[in-house]
Amino acid sequence: MxxxxxxxxxxxxxxxxxxxxxxxxxxxxxxxxxxxxxxxxxxxxxxxxxxxxxxxxxxxxxxxxxxxxxxxxxxxxxxTAAGGLPVGQRRAVADFFATTHRALEDLLHETSQLLANLTSHAAVVVGPDADVVRVRTAQLVLIEPGTVLAVVVLGNGTVEREVLRSDLDGDDVARASAAFDAALRDQTLAATNAAHRTGDVDVDALLAQAIGAVATRAKQVSDHLYVGGVSRLAAEQDAFTTTATTARLLEMLEEQVVVVSLVRDLLDHGVNVSIGSENDVDELRDCSIVLAPYQVEGTLAGTVGVLGPTRMDYAQALAAVAAVSQQLGRLLLPPS
Amino acid sequence: MxxxxxxxxxxxxxxxxxxxxxxxxxxxxxxxxxxxxxxxxxxxxxxxxxxxxxxxxxxxxxxxxxxxxxxxxxxxxxxTAAGGLPVGQRRAVADFFATTHRALEDLLHETSQLLANLTSHAAVVVGPDADVVRVRTAQLVLIEPGTVLAVVVLGNGTVEREVLRSDLDGDDVARASAAFDAALRDQTLAATNAAHRTGDVDVDALLAQAIGAVATRAKQVSDHLYVGGVSRLAAEQDAFTTTATTARLLEMLEEQVVVVSLVRDLLDHGVNVSIGSENDVDELRDCSIVLAPYQVEGTLAGTVGVLGPTRMDYAQALAAVAAVSQQLGRLLLPPS
DNA sequence: CGGTAGCACTCGAGTGTACCGACTGCTAAC
DNA sequence: GTTAGCAGTCGGTACACTCGAGTGCTACCG
CATH class of the missing domain: 1.10.10.10 (Winged helix-like DNA-binding domain superfamily/Winged helix DNA-binding domain)
Structure with missing residues (x-):
């Protein structure tokens, strides 16, 4: 040597x-x-x-x-060359994804908690960007007189819905629904095709309303952040200079949007681990982030990550996010 | 004197x-x-x-x-006899509820953040118990071949949905949908009427699947807790003995179920303010909870609350939860 | 008898000092 | 290039001391 x-x-x-x-x-x-x-x-x-x-x-x-x-x-x-997870943890991950059959939101939320438990740090799960996910199918359903539900099924398995008001009858709603599907299907949520018209003023009004609602919702949903294990941040106090730092961290996690764009940004640049001062965000000067994207059917569907102090077991964190992201992607494969 | x-x-x-x-x-x-x-x-x-x-x-x-x-x-x-909110805050509440037209989950979540901002403490919003909310309408929709969506509209304005797998065609789904509606309409989510049958084995299978899914989902949803302003807890550190106390508090808020049942329990006993050692839960020995139920159409729909240190401005907190719960209840009135 | 003035007393917080021990950096020897 | 040894540095702890905030008590007053 x-x-x-x-x-x-x-x-x-x-x-x-x-x-x-x-x-x-x-x-x-x-x-x-x-x-x-x-x-x-x-x-x-x-x-x-x-x-x-x-x-x-x-x-x-x-x-x-x-x-x-x-x-x-x-x-x-x-x-930190690709170490595996200890068997105990590997089992925990497998068990989690084997037994779970919840709605997607809950699944993602619980996944963040799983990751937090594995690593003893705070964990985040970020959904895919709105301009990546494609619409699998879109539909309008007359729920009760005066109320129409817009339902959009996305490529990653999510079902988004939005309640609309409309006095159209069943047939008109059905026509609007067909146009709605035509306008959205295979498009991304960010760039919906608003050019579709049926010719009927009332139907087109509903259609426009539905497309508008979906578009605005798309932003909210895609920017949603699932955070697990925030309590770990408090427990890690000592790693941070002051308790005010912890408070600001929690605040940032509540804001969501900052974190989401940060995570996307890092991943866009192919960064998986961001350490302390490498983070541009002030609140994260004492923190490190360990990320792994997860894929559904070969396309990027989102990201899981760990947020902890720079003094972190990186090898373990990397192994954990890798295992979780892989399993999550597999689970989200649309049932066929 | x-x-x-x-x-x-x-x-x-x-x-x-x-x-x-x-x-x-x-x-x-x-x-x-x-x-x-x-x-x-x-x-x-x-x-x-x-x-x-x-x-x-x-x-x-x-x-x-x-x-x-x-x-x-x-x-x-x-x-603390019914003091009003200062005009500035009163306005903030009014503005919030005037400009907001989000999906219910987001609304409740943001409401908890509003309340947190008003009081500078952590805030929670609890949905109604599953055995209280009644189903307004229920429907099954064929989303794409092989996939059926169960949609349930609840009395408080929530729309719950659940994705099901089924190979029935449109007509059969329509029949199942009718039976589904019959089984659930005006029932509470906790006690669905499973006795409805159509006679067709396949249709009944879908029906049973749908009802089962709704029943299990009901529990999850009704026990959901919206937490806002957790960062305040970290900022209030000094009020708590150790940083470990803060960590355990955050943990409890993540668990959700403990808090939800606690809140329901308190309200069942007509308690609006629970102070320090009055709380049976150990983690809350240094905390106080200020609650106000909100009503939709005269029936209890949920609870908003503030969670802070015992050293809290109770008059202000009471005024804030009162104002927020009242406005929230008003906003949730089904559009008519 | 309730209220008040005054005073002795207590105790936490802040400060200065001395000491210990954990590590380093350096130098000289190997 | 490596090592042993040793002087030097600095944080942490213990201790003594002072200061001041605030009390409890007692004697006194209306």
Whole structure:
């Protein structure tokens, strides 16, 4: 093992130890926890160099080292090669997806909780962007006199519905329904084809109303964020500077839209792990995000992710999001 | 003003001051903030008596007094007579309900956030119990070959839907739909009338499937809890002993079911305000809950509530839940 | 007898000091 | 390049001390 290689091992050890104990790691701790065949003095020399290079930092002169964000980055890039989940957790995931047959919203919500439990961090599940999901079928149904329900089934298995008011009779609603389907089918929710007309003023009015409702709803729904395990954030308090930081984090998660666009943005750039200061958002300076997209029928359907302190078990988090996203995608395959 | 009356005023002042400043209230502070016409020495005597009677407590010998849970209880029972909301907030509530035309779930969720913003505490909105809501209309719709959608419109305006698998053709689905409606209409979701049969084995199978799905869904939906402003809990940290307490609170809110049954339980006993140790649930020992039911068409449709530290502005919280519940009930009136 | 003035007392919070121990950085030797 | 040893640094803890807020009590007054 040459010197550079050993330094990498030292860095790896520091990250692992720090994640485990939350305390600055001393040179001696490194030599004890891993047999490098060198003394603590040598490790100290390596550490000073790692510090010069920006991978480690010292909280104060007479303390051990802690990883910098750059240090975590190196760790993630070099030492987290596709590890599997421990069998216990693997089973938990399998069981969850085997026994569940809820409505999609509930499923996604519970999935976020599953992921939170697996990782002991907060977890998020993001639906697909509105301009990606295609409409499988669209329909208008006369629910009771005066009330029409617009139902849209999406490619990812979601069923969206919207209540409309209309005094048309059954036949007219049926005609509107056909036009509604024609206008939406195979389109994305973002770009509905509004050009369809039936010629009948009243029917067209209902049609326009329905398409408008679906369009506005599409935004709301696609930007929906399922958050699980927020309580973990409070438990991780100590990792964050102040309690105000936690409050702002929770606030951001409530806002949803910031997080959703952030997640999409990261994934668009092919980023799976975003560490501390790599995040542009201020609230996330002390946080890391670990993401994995899930696919339904080969197309991107959404993203699952973990949100925790930078001091996080990245290997485990990566394994967890990978396992969950894969299973989720499989479950969402439309029954055939 | 006789002595007993003055003591009540002292108690009132202590509660108000403590809520405002979060610091133990000294006898002198009382005389300064309210013109009682007596000296601080007299107030001190009153305070010792109030302490003997269990309304006040001293954190330590040389400190001012803080209210006990019993003290808050007296305050709530005697000094919070139906105050209105300040005009600014009143407007905010009116605006919110005037401009909103979302789907019910979103509305309830946003209502909880409104309430959280009004009170600066966490807020919850609980839907009605499944054995209270009646079905207005029920229908089965053939969405695409092989897929049937069960749609149920409820008395509170909610539309529930459930995706079913079935290979029946349009006519058979229509027959099943009629039977479905007959079985559910005007029933509560908890006690659906499963006795309806059409005679056709396949149709009855679909029917049974639909009714089953609705029944199981009913439980999930009715127990749903909308939580807003959880970030406030983190901000209120200091009011709670440890950060672990906050974590457990958040956990409980995620569990939902505990909170829902708790809220229902309180309201069943006609309790609108539950203070600190009055709560049986351990996590809520340092919290108070302020509730108001909302009604749709004269029948109980759900509950809105505020969850904050015992050190809470009860008058304001009561006014806020009252205003919100009233407006919410009005908005949910089925359009006619 | 209720109310008041005055005073001694208590106790938490803040401050200065000393000490301990955990680690490092450096130097000289291997 | 590695190591042993040692001086130096700095945070954390313990302790003593002071300050001041606020009380409880007692003696006194109307």
């Amino acid at each position: 040459d010197a550079a290689e050993r330094r990498a091992t030292v860095l790896k050890t520091v990250v692992e130890e720090y994640v485990r104990t939350a305390a600055p790691v001393a040179s001696q701790t490194v030599t004890e926890s891993r047999d490098l065949g060198v003394s603590s003095a040598t490790v100290r020399n390596d550490m000073t160099q790692l510090e010069r290079e920006g991978f480690l930092a010292q909280p104060h002169t007479s303390a051990g080292r802690i990883p910098t964000d750059q240090g975590y980055r190196y760790f993630v890039d070099h030492f | 006789d002595a007993a009356e003055r003591r009540a005023t002292v108690l009132k002042t202590v509660v108000e001051e403590y809520v405002r400043t979060a610091a133990p209230v000294a006898s002198q502070t009382v005389t300064e903030s309210r013109d009682l016409g007596v000296s601080s020495a007299t107030v001190r005597n009153d305070m010792t008596q109030l302490e003997r009677e269990g309304f006040l407590a001293q954190p330590h010998t040389s400190a001012g007094r803080i209210p006990t849970d019993q003290g808050y209880r007296y305050f709530v029972d005697h000094f």
